[in-house]
Amino acid sequence: MISVKNLFKSFGGHQVVNDVSFDIRPGDVVGFLGPNGAGKSTTMKMLTGFLAPSNGEITIDNLSINHCSLKIKQKIGYLPEGAPAYGEMTPYQFLLFIAKVRGLKGLAKAQRVKEVIDQVELHEVLNKPIDNLSKGFKRRVGLAQAIIHDPQILILDEPTDGLDPNQKHQVRQLIKNLSKDKIVIISTHILEEVSAVCNRVMIISKGKLLFDDTPEALNQRSKYYGAVTLQFSYPADASELAELEGVASMEEDLENRCVTVFPLPGAQILHSVTTHAQHCRLPVDSLFVEQGRLDQVFRDITQEVNV
Amino acid sequence: MSNVGILFKREFSSFFASPVAYVFIGIFLVLSAVFTFFVGGFYERGQADLLPFFNFHPWLYLFLVPAIAMRSWSEERKTGTIELLMTLPISISQAMIAKYLAAWAVLGLSLLLTFPLWLTVNYLGEPDNGIILAAYIGSWFMAGGFLAIGLCMSALTKNQVIAFILAVVVCFVFVVSGTNIVLDAFKSWAPIAVIDVIASFSFLSHFEAMAKGVIALADIVYFLLVTFIWLYAGMLLIEQKKAD
Numbered sequence: 001m002i003s004v005k006n007l008f009k010s011f012g013g014h015q016v017v018n019d020v021s022f023d024i025r026p027g028d029v030v031g032f033l034g035p036n037g038a039g040k041s042t043t044m045k046m047l048t049g050f051l052a053p054s055n056g057e058i059t060i061d062n063l064s065i066n067h068c069s070l071k072i073k074q075k076i077g078y079l080p081e082g083a084p085a086y087g088e089m090t091p092y093q094f095l096l097f098i099a100k101v102r103g104l105k106g107l108a109k110a111q112r113v114k115e116v117i118d119q120v121e122l123h124e125v126l127n128k129p130i131d132n133l134s135k136g137f138k139r140r141v142g143l144a145q146a147i148i149h150d151p152q153i154l155i156l157d158e159p160t161d162g163l164d165p166n167q168k169h170q171v172r173q174l175i176k177n178l179s180k181d182k183i184v185i186i187s188t189h190i191l192e193e194v195s196a197v198c199n200r201v202m203i204i205s206k207g208k209l210l211f212d213d214t215p216e217a218l219n220q221r222s223k224y225y226g227a228v229t230l231q232f233s234y235p236a237d238a239s240e241l242a243e244l245e246g247v248a249s250m251e252e253d254l255e256n257r258c259v260t261v262f263p264l265p266g267a268q269i270l271h272s273v274t275t276h277a278q279h280c281r282l283p284v285d286s287l288f289v290e291q292g293r294l295d296q297v298f299r300d301i302t303q304e305v306n307v
Numbered sequence: 308m309s310n311v312g313i314l315f316k317r318e319f320s321s322f323f324a325s326p327v328a329y330v331f332i333g334i335f336l337v338l339s340a341v342f343t344f345f346v347g348g349f350y351e352r353g354q355a356d357l358l359p360f361f362n363f364h365p366w367l368y369l370f371l372v373p374a375i376a377m378r379s380w381s382e383e384r385k386t387g388t389i390e391l392l393m394t395l396p397i398s399i400s401q402a403m404i405a406k407y408l409a410a411w412a413v414l415g416l417s418l419l420l421t422f423p424l425w426l427t428v429n430y431l432g433e434p435d436n437g438i439i440l441a442a443y444i445g446s447w448f449m450a451g452g453f454l455a456i457g458l459c460m461s462a463l464t465k466n467q468v469i470a471f472i473l474a475v476v477v478c479f480v481f482v483v484s485g486t487n488i489v490l491d492a493f494k495s496w497a498p499i500a501v502i503d504v505i506a507s508f509s510f511l512s513h514f515e516a517m518a519k520g521v522i523a524l525a526d527i528v529y530f531l532l533v534t535f536i537w538l539y540a541g542m543l544l545i546e547q548k549k550a551d
Contacts, residue, residue, distance in 0.1 A: 049394060050549070051550050084387035084391050101395045
């Protein structure tokens with residue numbers, strides 16, 4: 001369990017992390033969201049013990065990071081931003097080195113190295129210098145070293161950055177398959193990733209924690225949550241949709257011949273909209289219920305602090 | 308201490324994974340031969356010893372040791388691997404000691420590979436091999452002193468070139484503080500005690516006796532102390548600047 005209380009960090013008078021507090025329990029898969037320079041990486045670096053907080057307290061399994069940093073480091077697997085690795089080594093040498101530093105020995109070491117190589121599929125590059133690998137492989141080597149000792153706490157700074165869609169899928173699958181009693185913290189720019197793998201979202205902007213809840217709650221913040229969008233095959237008068245029960249408002253996009261109908265809070269409007277469309281013989285090409293537009297919510301939340 | 312061993316192995320093999328170690332050893336061997344035979348007048352002296360070889364070591368180390376030390380921390384910070392290293396369950400002191408020992412081992416290996424000189428002098432005459440052994444040991448300890456300065460300077464900056472130049476400058480100060488040019492400048496006005504202190508800081512004055520085969524405890528302690536102080540300073544620097 002990670003407990004963070006009133007965390008501050010400043011670099012040369014510039015406040016990078018500003019009074020952040022949270023608790024993370026085993027089983028939590030936390031997505032750190034935020035614009036560039038919001039303080040995500042800095043917070044992660046403090047959790048891993050790389051940076052010392054300017055103020056505030058971090059305890060991990062009731063151990064203070066100021067006093068027991070070596071013990072805490074044993075519990076954590078960390079993928080730093082950009083997945084740095086010793087370029088002159090091959091992935092095999094590198095993973096063996098990390099395994100040894102992590103205290104794995106003999107058969108267990110060989111076994112774990114083999115397992116992580118299987119998990120992130122490094123077979124074809126095992127004996128090439130890391131310097132010569134593509135961005136995707138480098139990232140996977142970094143991921144492999146982070147999970148090699150099967151840590152209780154896994155902290156990944158932009159794990160899918162630079163990966164192609166297949167590799168992204170693979171990494172997400174890997175995170176999902178980690179056992180359920182672990183703590184996983186990932187930072188990302190990709191909003192869909194959060195709904196795909198996380199069960200908790202934290203949005204940080206300008207060093208402040210602005211949102212801390214489930215991905216569903218984040219979706220619900222969107223004014224598009226539960227809205228129904230219809231696309232017409234030719235321009236049609238759909239203004240009566242706005243008069244239906246439970247409908248709050250309506251937006252028309254003439255260019256794309258789209259109409260979006262927004263519900264009142266808590267109202268289900270799909271049924272009445274479809275019935276109305278059938279009744280009035282509206283030329284509907286497609287119709288779907290919006291799940292909420294995360295990018296809109298993200299902008300709303302992170303730009304609030306600017307105003 | 309097993310962590311130091313693991314890190315040592317990685318550092319040591321990384322010297323040989325790139326051309327660094329080979330180039331270093333090659334240049335060291337060529338230059339030491341040039342100095343011994345051409346500048347030092349190995350044959351002309353007509354004496355069966357390796358003094359012309361050892362006398363030039365401080366000047367050789369002055370440029371070569373900073374060259375091998377410059378990448379050790381600078382590169383870690385430049386490539387970001389320091390973040391990886393410092394979040395593994397190892398302490399800064401373990402990392403520093405491992406880096407030091409690895410580079411020191413490369414220096415020791417270079418010294419060992421000068422054995423043809425030792426064979427030559429044994430073929431040509433009957434030198435006192437005890438003296439030669441003592442001088443080798445002294446030279447290795449002095450190289451350790453240079454190395455500690457180089458590591459500290461490497462911890463200071465991300466830029467390897469700057470690390471190299473700073474290390475050469477600091478090493479130069481430590482070498483020349485024992486030469487007559489520097490001491491003469493002080494002789495006219497400074498009290499003897501001050502001059503003695505300045506001279507005692509010099510690598511040259513401590514190495515002189517060792518090159519002649521006299522291993523005094525004071526000289527060994529001096530080089531160990533220099534090594535310790537600079538490595539410790541380097542650790543403090545890394546602690547302060549690792550995230551910059």
